[in-house]
Amino acid sequence: MYLLDGKLLSEQIKLELAAEVDQIKLQGGKIPHLAAIIVGENPASQVYVASKIKSCEQVGFKSTLIRCEADTSQEELLKIVDGLNQDPDVDGFIVQLPLPKHIDEEAVTLAIAPEKDVDGFHPVNFGRMAQGLPSFLPATPMGILEILKRYNIETSGKHCVVIGRSNIVGTPISILLSRKGYPGDCTVTLTHSRTKDLPAEVRRADIVVAAIGIPEFVKGDWVKEGAVVIDVGINRIPDDTKKSGTRIAGDVDFEQVAPKSSFITPVPGGVGLMTVTSLLMNTLKASKGEIYGK
Numbered sequence: 067m068y069l070l071d072g073k074l075l076s077e078q079i080k081l082e083l084a085a086e087v088d089q090i091k092l093q094g095g096k097i098p099h100l101a102a103i104i105v106g107e108n109p110a111s112q113v114y115v116a117s118k119i120k121s122c123e124q125v126g127f128k129s130t131l132i133r134c135e136a137d138t139s140q141e142e143l144l145k146i147v148d149g150l151n152q153d154p155d156v157d158g159f160i161v162q163l164p165l166p167k168h169i170d171e172e173a174v175t176l177a178i179a180p181e182k183d184v185d186g187f188h189p190v191n192f193g194r195m196a197q198g199l200p201s202f203l204p205a206t207p208m209g210i211l212e213i214l215k216r217y218n219i220e221t222s223g224k225h226c227v228v229i230g231r232s233n234i235v236g237t238p239i240s241i242l243l244s245r246k247g248y249p250g251d252c253t254v255t256l257t258h259s260r261t262k263d264l265p266a267e268v269r270r271a272d273i274v275v276a277a278i279g280i281p282e283f284v285k286g287d288w289v290k291e292g293a294v295v296i297d298v299g300i301n302r303i304p305d306d307t308k309k310s311g312t313r314i315a316g317d318v319d320f321e322q323v324a325p326k327s328s329f330i331t332p333v334p335g336g337v338g339l340m341t342v343t344s345l346l347m348n349t350l351k352a353s354k355g356e357i358y359g360k
């Protein structure tokens with residue numbers, strides 16, 4: 067069993083990005099600029115956004131964090147989004163989800179200009195992705211592809227079972243892995259809460275992607291010997307042996323599944339860190355006009 071080390075890869079990618087920023091600076095070009103909007107005080111969102119901003123600093127990107135009160139109206143938020151759409155210095159931006167209940171996430175996502183949508187959540191980017199056209203890929207699926215690529219994991223003709231059909235992970239990764247080319251050309255089964263006999267489906271997988279948000283859900287006897295296991299879950303669970311009384315667990319029961327797998331992502335230290343680097347990679351692409359031109 068080999069660990070797919072997201073920490074190591076994300077550090078490598080950040081070094082590559084920092085080197086590219088140095089080149090841009092030498093040539094007097096524009097420094098990539100990512101903005102992030104956060105509404106309210108959701109503790110997990112605060113941690114994620116802080117990590118995105120810190121990562122920008124590490125690679126030499128410019129970043130702007132816009133904090134809005136929890137009672138910010140949808141109209142006010144849409145104005146801020148429009149301001150960022152119009153701001154020529156901002157290459158890309160994200161609105162951290164979830165948003166407070168009184169704000170319609172779909173309306174906000176639709177308001178983001180597709181050429182600045184470095185989260186890849188806008189239906190234009192999603193549609194382009196589904197058709198195999200150049201697009202900003204959503205960060206988590208993009209991070210998974212990067213892990214597969216950088217560890218040279220064979221995907222062609224493999225049977226991939228994705229667990230969970232969310233818009234931001236399960237559905238897009240199932241599309242991406244079934245696309246033509248590498249990493250792709252998989253035969254994909256997308257499973258969900260209505261799937262009959264989930265363990266039997268997972269047992270057929272050469273590659274398992276678990277993205278359901280249920281701690282340690284995938285058990286050892288669900289996984290075929292030698293499977294590649296990608297664990298997207300980040301779940302906080304009680305643990306009396308820890309000072310904090312909690313620990314982070316994935317969607318996969320690592321103790322049981324790791325011995326059966328050929329490659330597995332740990333949690334933490336796997337997919338999560340790659341998500342942030344994907345956002346940085348998209349921001350650089352946006353700044354260079356790689357998807358939509360300048």
Ligand code: GUN
Pocket residue numbers: 160161162163164185205206
């Ligand atoms: N909330 C959880 N994951 C994400 C993400 O990738 N982007 C944004 N904007 N919000 C999130």
